[in-house]
Amino acid sequence: MDYFPLFMDIKNKSCLVVGGGEIAFRKANALLRAGACVSIAAPEFSDEVLELKHQEKCELIRECFNPSHLLNKVLVIAATNDRSVNKQVYQSAKDASIPVNVVDNPDLCTFIFPAIVERGPMTIAVCSNGNAPVLGRLLRAKIESIIPFQYGKLAELAQKYRAKVKSVFSNTNQRRDFWESVFEGKIAHTIFEGKFERAEALLQQKLAARSFAQETRGEVYLVGAGPGDPELLTFKALRLMQQADVVIYDRLVTPEILDLTRRDAQKIYVGKKSKFHCVPQSDINKLLLEYAEKGHRVLRLKGGDPFIFGRGGEEAEELVKRNIPFQVVPGITSAAGASTYCGIPLTHRDYAHSVTFVTGHLKNDTCDLNWKALAQPGQTLVIYMGLSGLKTIARELTSHGLPGETPVALIQNATRTNQKIAIGNLETIERVSRQKNIISPALIVVGEVINLHETLSQENRSQPLAEAHGNLALERTA
Structure with missing residues (x-):
């Protein structure tokens, strides 16, 4: 472990940022959010730094760095593009035993900033020892994705009732069991649903009952x-x-x-x-x-x-x-995923003003649908579980008014690594399905929006599956 992880209380403490550009702004803003009193020293300031002067705890010093700026400071950040200045700041702060960070210069730092995830009073830090800050930010993004924002509310509730719980349960193990039942049970779920007042009422009831057991109701x-x-x-x-x-x-x-x-x-x-x-x-x-x-x-x-x-x-x-x-x-839903990954928008002002989802497999194992309503121009039709009735679907749609050349797409294993798409029209799609060996699970998409497939799935959009998992098995038949 090259760095000792430590959280520092800088509320109402004097901190110094040297630099007047975008990076200095970000660092100063982070310090202000933590409650620090921030002095920013630089010969010139960007417009966004100048806006900080309106904050009560922020002072702008329009001067080149001088060691006198370090007086009474508890933390220093250098964020200039001049290495000689950054080195001067580092040496002066180090001589004064003040923690110092020079942005993007690990060799000129006595501490480094981690990538952080904030959930109210909860803070999670990710550190790469200054060697891979981009990787640290990527890991932070992954953590962000699996920790709901409501955990902050849960932490606030715990903070509010910590002393009360300690007075009710004198035994350490009982307190631990109580909080585990709160964080993993109904109270936490209620907070995750956004019902904060209800969650607090449940916690009060639990305290009144002196209960530290998990709920038995599933x-x-x-x-x-x-x-x-x-x-x-x-x-x-x-x-x-x-x-x-x-x-x-x-x-x-x-x-x-x-x-x-x-x-x-x-x-x-x-x-x-x-x-x-x-x-x-x-x-x-x-x-x-x-x-x-x-x-x-x-x-x-x-x-x-x-x-x-x-x-x-x-x-x-x-x-x-x-x-x-x-x-x-x-x-x-599969229709949204399949159409997006195949470059087939379900609606488009030039092709379709509505989209209809329908199942091709009814409860009585028939394919008896409202064909008149489905065979309408200017709409996209998406049929789930209809592959076994493909012949009937094509016949009924044409007999109820759709032209035989109406485009049809069969999308197998939508959004997966083995996704496959076969394209034909109402007259040819059954043959295409056999030729391309399309099997379930597969969606049937009918409509003029399919004409956009080749353009939107190739030249004009990113291909998430191809980038993440390798090449897709895309097949197209006229």
């Missing part, structure tokens, strides 16, 4: 895992995935996403596909009820979005009947 999380790419998960989905004791997941959840759940969680596969049900929906409902009533935190992990052809509504109804608390976390 909860169910109906979470949308998105179409396949783990980077499309929401922050909330990831947090609940890492809290759940039991994970009940379906066939469309990729192994990469399943790996993000808790390692020690019990995992139950209930995958379903057309004409084959590994576990009937009624049994899935029973599993959710059974584990939640035993006090477990149950994650129902679904491909796409729980409420878009995901039967999340049916599961939620059963939970309501049994008075079991639950949360629903939206996921990026």
Whole structure:
């Protein structure tokens, strides 16, 4: 460990920043946010530095650096582009035993700044010992993505009741157990939902009952895992995935996403596909009820979005009947993910003014849809679970008014590393599907917006999958 990690209280303490440009502004602003009294010394100041003079604790000194500027200072930062000046600041501060940092010059520093993540009174620091600051910032971004902002509110609540908890529980172990039950239980979840007053009331009740045990009542999380790419998960989905004791997941959840759940969680596969049900929906409902009533935190992990052809509504109804608390976390539905990754906007002023989502596989195993409403010009039609009925879909859309040359895209394994797209029209798409060996899971997209695929997926947009995972298996047939 080259540097000893230390957090320093600089509230109302005098600090010096040498320099008058953008970097000096950022450093001075950070010190001011920490409550310091900041003097900024430089012969000239940028406009943004000049704005700081209006802050009560900020003083501008329009002079070149002089060692006299160090009088009564507890911390010094040099942020000039003149190495000789930076070196003078470093040596003068070091001689005076004042901590000094010269920006981007580790050899002229007695301390360095970490990349920080702030959540209210909670501060997380990432340090690369000054050797890889960009990597430190990247790691900070990853930490930002998995720690909800509401943790700051949770820390504020703990700060507010710390003395009260100490007076109620004289035993250290009891206090520890109490706070663990707060941070991992219903109170924390209530804060994450934005219900701060309710969370405080629950904590007061818990204190009054002198309880430091975890709640025994379980909860169910109906979470949308998105179409396949783990980077499309929401922050909330990831947090609940890492809290759940039991994970009940379906066939469309990729192994990469399943790996993000808790390692020690019990995992139950209930995958379903057309004409084959590994576990009937009624049994899935029973599993959710059974584990939640035993006090477990149950994650129902679904491909796409729980409420878009995901039967999340049916599961939620059963939970309501049994008075079991639950949360629903939206996921990026396959249509949005597939169209974006393939360069097919679902709406476009020149091609489509509306988009319709429909399932091609109904509860009675038919494909009997409102074809007249679906066969409308100027709209994009997205059909889920319709590959087995592709011949019927193409025939009915043309017989109800859509031209045979209307473009059709089949998108297999949307957003995944093995994503494949085959393009034809209503007259050719069944043949194209056979030629390209398109299999489920696959979406059917119908509409003129498909004409934008080649342009938007190649020349004019980034390719996240190609950059992150290698080349896509893209196939196109006229």
